[in-house]
Amino acid sequence: MLAEVEGLDFERPVVQLEKKIEELKNLDVNEKVDFSQEITSLEKKCEKLKKEIFGNLTPWQKVQLARHPQRPYTLDYINLLMSDFVELQGDRGFADDPAMVTGMAKFKEETVVVIGHQKGRTLQENMVRNFGMAHPEGYRKALRTMKLAEKFSIPIISFIDTPGAYPGIGAEERGQAEAIARNLKAMSELEVPIIVVIVGEGGSGGALGIGVGDKVLMLENAIYSVISPEGCASILWRDAAKAPEAAKALKLTAQDLLGLKVIDEIIDEPLGGVHRDIEFVGRHLEKKIKRYLNELKNLSVEELLRKRYQKFRLLGEFIEVQPSRKEKTEIKKEKK
Amino acid sequence: MPVEEPGGKKSVPGGLWTKCEKCNEIIYNKELGKSFKVCPKCGYYFRLTPKQRIKLLLDRGSFRENYANLKPSDPLGFVAVQSYKNKVKQDQKKTGLSEAVISGEGRIGKHKVAIAILDFDFMGGSMASVVGERVTRLIEKAIKKRIPVVIVSSSGGARMQEGVLSLMQMAKTSAALGLLDRGKIPFISILTNPTTGGVSASFAMLGDVIIAEPRALIGFAGPRVIEQTIRQKLPEGFQTSEFLLKHGLIDMIVERKDLKNTIVRILNLFSS
Numbered sequence A: 001m002l003a004e005v006e007g008l009d010f011e012r013p014v015v016q017l018e019k020k021i022e023e024l025k026n027l028d029v030n031e032k033v034d035f036s037q038e039i040t041s042l043e044k045k046c047e048k049l050k051k052e053i054f055g056n057l058t059p060w061q062k063v064q065l066a067r068h069p070q071r072p073y074t075l076d077y078i079n080l081l082m083s084d085f086v087e088l089q090g091d092r093g094f095a096d097d098p099a100m101v102t103g104m105a106k107f108k109e110e111t112v113v114v115i116g117h118q119k120g121r122t123l124q125e126n127m128v129r130n131f132g133m134a135h136p137e138g139y140r141k142a143l144r145t146m147k148l149a150e151k152f153s154i155p156i157i158s159f160i161d162t163p164g165a166y167p168g169i170g171a172e173e174r175g176q177a178e179a180i181a182r183n184l185k186a187m188s189e190l191e192v193p194i195i196v197v198i199v200g201e202g203g204s205g206g207a208l209g210i211g212v213g214d215k216v217l218m219l220e221n222a223i224y225s226v227i228s229p230e231g232c233a234s235i236l237w238r239d240a241a242k243a244p245e246a247a248k249a250l251k252l253t254a255q256d257l258l259g260l261k262v263i264d265e266i267i268d269e270p271l272g273g274v275h276r277d278i279e280f281v282g283r284h285l286e287k288k289i290k291r292y293l294n295e296l297k298n299l300s301v302e303e304l305l306r307k308r309y310q311k312f313r314l315l316g317e318f319i320e321v322q323p324s325r326k327e328k329t330e331i332k333k334e335k336k
Numbered sequence B: 001m002p003v004e005e006p007g008g009k010k011s012v013p014g015g016l017w018t019k020c021e022k023c024n025e026i027i028y029n030k031e032l033g034k035s036f037k038v039c040p041k042c043g044y045y046f047r048l049t050p051k052q053r054i055k056l057l058l059d060r061g062s063f064r065e066n067y068a069n070l071k072p073s074d075p076l077g078f079v080a081v082q083s084y085k086n087k088v089k090q091d092q093k094k095t096g097l098s099e100a101v102i103s104g105e106g107r108i109g110k111h112k113v114a115i116a117i118l119d120f121d122f123m124g125g126s127m128a129s130v131v132g133e134r135v136t137r138l139i140e141k142a143i144k145k146r147i148p149v150v151i152v153s154s155s156g157g158a159r160m161q162e163g164v165l166s167l168m169q170m171a172k173t174s175a176a177l178g179l180l181d182r183g184k185i186p187f188i189s190i191l192t193n194p195t196t197g198g199v200s201a202s203f204a205m206l207g208d209v210i211i212a213e214p215r216a217l218i219g220f221a222g223p224r225v226i227e228q229t230i231r232q233k234l235p236e237g238f239q240t241s242e243f244l245l246k247h248g249l250i251d252m253i254v255e256r257k258d259l260k261n262t263i264v265r266i267l268n269l270f271s272s
């Protein structure tokens, strides 16, 4: 894939300059000639270029970063933040779905249940992972492990990274809609803390199907949307090429969603995206998850569930006009 | 979860006669009215407006609308080829409704119920803030009054123009149904043509009892999206009510003329 070598269109100048610096550094070592001045000047230039290019990304550029072929996936975060991961597989009804990863692990000395969509890095991997698009059995496996978490009072951490739930024949035959719907209801009632982290693509119902929680965090360049910009553009603009416009209109960036109260906090990424320095994000994420877990553990189950209900209950914007006189009389009658 | 546009087909044009969309039979409107808008020749189900649905299901004169004072806003300031504001106005005019759902209370065979009816003619029956809020308030009221909930769905999914806020209505309505569960109050979900996307992937598939009208399109993804993804033609009858029944996803298929009686029989069993 070209993108893996050269980077995305807009990041290419930076990638090329970094490559050149790397080459000079290698020359420096091999030939015992001093390029240090040139290297320093190029590094300065590179920093400036990075700020120019990455400092003010458009929503469409963020969509591309969220889908970047080098972007870390769920298992990368599990490896980075957790230890002793034991994968649990299968929905106990139909199959195991590798597009969804679930298991138990230690996070900072504490056992957690972790679930998340899993994309593949290569085409072969994606044949197995289905590009992170889960079937109903994926959502049912996630629910099974979440119920296990509830049974043993273990908190849940959910990583979201999917283009969407898979639209296919088998998925429909086995009730994709029911599987997602059931998770939405069940997650609103699970009697353990749930922390959701949107790390890449938050693709519609397929994302939300493991996205109901007490705290919803989102990486700076992740996206979360009701429909893909391409899908939206082809319906509302009748032209898929208008995806950049749709990306802007859909308000799918972390900054937009913080404003709409759909997420609680943004996790900073290094300039240019998390794939340039996953450790940077790991440090922030670890601190935030720990803090929220401690905060949530202090709540009684009743309080936890009441707050979770209210969190989603309050989402949405509408105009509430005064009821008309006729409606008021109806309300009065009803109260009597 | 895209909302497919209704395609400009009017369910029943005015005048004395209506041409069946499926078999082209010319039907006398009076006859069509008597058959609850089912084509007498080929059995095609015309879409019912919420008012007609109320007439079909509820005891005469028992319906009281609620939450009509909730109106759509434009939280994202959404403009595509057409602005969201204009589209809302246009569909309000077309349907005479303020939003894609009507909610209220009434009686079905003497049983008090909280009922919501989605209208596909209003922006494809799409779920957005007002739809989610009306449905959620209705469920919360049903819990307080301890009366069963009936929701008649017809929807293409979540509404794009309210972005992720539409998506969140799925979580909100589903969570409310969780509370209804705890109250041990029944929810009967009626699926009509079509029920897909964000509505099927939330409250519509969460009924204690799920009933579908015959030959309705029901699913998660729309058939066009699936065809584009798998690059093959879909089998005959895919995603119909009959397909869902066979795959164990719904309880029963009920003819429109028997729908009210069936609901009454079920409510009788729950209330004894």
Ligand SMILES: [Zn+2]
Pocket: B020, B021, B022, B023, B024, B025, B039, B040, B041, B042, B043, B044
């Ligand atoms: Zn006909």
